[in-house]
Amino acid sequence: MNKQKFCEAEERRLNWLINFKLPNYWKKIGWGILVVSLALILSTKFIDGDFDLLKSILKKAMLIGLLIVTISREKIEDEFIENLRSKSFSLAFIFGVIYVLAQPVVNYIVSLILQSEKANYEDLGDFQILWFLLVVYLTAFWSLKRRNA
Amino acid sequence: MKNTLKVERAILNLTQDELAQEIGVSRQTINSIETNRYVPSTLLSLKLSKLFNKPVNDFFKLEDND
Numbered sequence: 001m002n003k004q005k006f007c008e009a010e011e012r013r014l015n016w017l018i019n020f021k022l023p024n025y026w027k028k029i030g031w032g033i034l035v036v037s038l039a040l041i042l043s044t045k046f047i048d049g050d051f052d053l054l055k056s057i058l059k060k061a062m063l064i065g066l067l068i069v070t071i072s073r074e075k076i077e078d079e080f081i082e083n084l085r086s087k088s089f090s091l092a093f094i095f096g097v098i099y100v101l102a103q104p105v106v107n108y109i110v111s112l113i114l115q116s117e118k119a120n121y122e123d124l125g126d127f128q129i130l131w132f133l134l135v136v137y138l139t140a141f142w143s144l145k146r147r148n149a
Numbered sequence: 150m151k152n153t154l155k156v157e158r159a160i161l162n163l164t165q166d167e168l169a170q171e172i173g174v175s176r177q178t179i180n181s182i183e184t185n186r187y188v189p190s191t192l193l194s195l196k197l198s199k200l201f202n203k204p205v206n207d208f209f210k211l212e213d214n215d
Contacts, residue, residue: 076169079190080178148181 021073030068037061059127066134084144092137099132100124150215153208154183157201172196 037058044051074081104123111119158168158179165179172193181187189197198205 074175076175078174078178079193080174080181080187083187145177148177148186 020071021077022068022071024073024075026068027072030065030070030072032065033068034062034065037065063127063130063134066131066138070134070137080148081145084141084148087144088137088140091140092133095136096129096133100129103128150188151185151210151212152182153210154179154197157197157203157208158183161201168200171200 041055041058041062044055100123104121108119108121158165161168163171165183166176169176169179173196174193178187178189178193182189194205194209197208201208
């Protein structure tokens with residue numbers, strides 16, 4: 001009996017996690033965080049000084065903004081939207097893996113052609129990977145939504 | 150799978166938006182079902198069946214390639 005209750009509680013927790021979405025108004029907050037962080041990062045280019053730490057924090061804030069937009073509910077969040085979400089996540093995952101594998105190779109080949117003596121192979125940073133995943137997800141989601149409008 | 154959702158909707162004289170509101174989905178969802186771009190869940194099909202007062206098989210039909 002205890003084991004059954006434990007399994008049921010586990011399932012409830014898992015379902016809560018899978019179905020977790022922020023309310024719709026969070027989408028605007030997410031966009032706000034993204035736009036403000038992006039504007040601040042761009043403005044550091046016009047001011048002299050060492051902004052490495054600030055830039056690193058702002059980049060994380062941009063990712064948080066995009067994540068909030070991604071997990072915010074649509075005005076009407078129904079099974080069709082859930083279907084579009086899973087298609088978009090799947091596309092983002094596949095393109096993400098291809099991007100992580102191919103982009104460093106492309107970079108290396110291009111730098112070999114342009115400056116062969118300075119060419120070195122470098123893997124992508126975590127920001128680039130996460131940014132790409134979130135942007136591909138949102139782009140796929142919007143285009144699928146527009147296609148069915 | 151093909152469907153006659155548009156016809157059933159016309160019989161009840163409902164717009165896509167009105168039908169969507171009746172069964173608690175978006176207008177986009179109804180449009181996607183009508184244009185055969187989305188196959189609804191059993192739950193949604195049963196809600197439609199209740200609203201149209203007809204069995205699901207009357208407005209959803211399997212095609213040869215299904």
